Amino acid sequence: MDSPFPLKDRFIIGGGYLLPMVFPVPLLTLVFVYIYYYFLGGVSRFVNHHLKQSFNVVASYHLYTLVLFLFFYLLTTFGDLFGNLFADNVFVGMFIVMGSISSFFLIFLFSIIIYVVLIVAIILAFFGKWVRIPLIIKFIK
Structure with a gap:
């Protein structure tokens, strides 16, 4: 593991x-992640x-999860309203049920993916690589 960065820096990043x-x-x-960044970001x-x-990944994960929960809530809450409006059309009911099931599955899948992304980022940081994780919103630039 030959890296131009000190081992102390790589352990801070891993933490x-x-x-x-x-x-x-x-x-x-x-x-917790923001306080950790605030105190150790100047090393x-x-x-x-x-x-x-790390902070941007966690903040983006929370934002994406909140949007998926809201989507899940709106589909289950207002699904009956739309189902009654389109009672003759079977496809609308199927769309509502599939949407609520798929949003729950996406929340579960996204929770697993965030752990995989963080583990890969830890490994790459220990090898001294500069990592830019895709699909995150830059709250701290």
Whole structure:
């Protein structure tokens, strides 16, 4: 593992990516990761970059999960209303049921994917790679 970055920096980054997996409490995770970034983000540019990525991944995950929960809630709440409006059309009812099932499945799948992304980011950070994780919103630039 030959890297131009000190081992201390790589352990700090590993802790930043590991923190959301150790404390999976929804909003407290954001606070913990931000506090970790605030206190240790100035160690080096490499650490700063990775801790920003860690916070942005966690914040994006929470935002995407909230949108999926809202979609799931709206489909189950207003599904009966739409079902009554289109009682003659079987496809509308199938769409509502499939939408609610698929949104629950997407929440579960997305929860697994976030752990895989964080583990891959930890491994790449220990090898000294600059990582940019796709599909995240940059809350901290």
